[in-house]
Amino acid sequence: MAEIRPGRYRHFKGGEYEVIGTAKHSETLEEMVVYRALYGARGLWARPAAMWTETVDRDGYHGPRFQYIGE
Secondary structure, three states: OOOOOOEEEEEOOOOEEEEEEEEEOOOOOOEEEEEEEOOOOOOEEEEEHHHHOOEEEEOOEEEEOEEEEEO
16 A cells, blocks of 8 residues: 655645544454545544545546645
8 A cells, every 4th residue: 555644635626634643443443544624624534545645536536535735
């Protein structure tokens, strides 16, 4: 799996997020990404790392779900 470094990312639908870091699920030990939305209420979220790094093929778009855009 690709390294997920802290910093800003753009979701394929356009929203921007800040990755705080990675963590392990307490029960399954699955690698998770901890991140914050950079819009709206700026909520804090967690998503499986495998989902974070996957390729999306939807509505004419084919590419990464999240693209690193800087620190």
